[in-house]
Amino acid sequence: MIEAQVGRRYAEAIYEIAESNDNVKELYETLNGVMELYNTDKEFKTLVDHPLIKREDKKEFAKKIFGELEESSLNIIFYLIEKDRLSSIRGIVAEYLKIYYAKNQILDVEAIFAIEPTKDQKAKLIEQLEKKTGKKVNLEVSIDKSIIAGGIIKIGDEIIDGSVRRQLDTIARS
Incomplete structure (x- = not known):
């Protein structure tokens, strides 16, 4: 619960900054890259989470890795390091994406089928869902x-x- 609140609070602030700098998508990609690195690279995770390593050293390390980024994106990473919030990066990215979707009228839909639908079937489903949801x-x-x-x-x-499994289960319970 607290982790979600932290993620939401930081995501809102970061999104606001991204909007003002007109780099919402770029910053999402940056945050997603940081999250991926944090989740897959033990050395990176250990270094940024280690309590005995100075924040300035952590920032210097991050600058070596992410140095090619825009200054505003790099500053966001530095801020997360400064506040010891890189460990919350997954929640921050998830909340950032929720904010982006809400502001841009995008809806996440999960569809589960017994067999892979064709491209045409997917396109038709998307079209119908977009018409229904707006x-x-x-x-x-x-x-x-x-x-x-x-x-x-x-x-x-x-x-x-609308699965046959549910229909069979319903019949079996009757």
């Missing part, structure tokens, strides 16, 4: 053979289950 749809498709046929659509907290 928002741009970011569709993630996954395959789960256990649903037998049909599909399950998840939009936020709403689940539309």
Whole structure:
């Protein structure tokens, strides 16, 4: 809970800065890159999390890695180091993306099918969902053979289950 609040607070501040600098997407890519490095590189994670290493040394290390970035992006990384918040980078990135989607009327939709839909089927589904919701749809498709046929659509907290598995389960419970 606290981690989510921290992520939200930092994401809001960072997003505001990104908007004022007109580099919202670029900063998202930077944050995502930092998150990926933090999650995959043990040496980087150990160094930035180590309590005995001075913040200035951590910043210098980050500058060597991210030195080619715009100054505003680099300053965000430095700020996160200064506040010991790189360990919260996953939550910050997730919240940043939520803010971006909300401000740009983008909706994350997860679709689960028994078999991979064709490009045309995906395009038609996106078109129908965009028409229904009035928002741009970011569709993630996954395959789960256990649903037998049909599909399950998840939009936020709403689940539309049109799978044969659910129908069979409903019949079995009757």
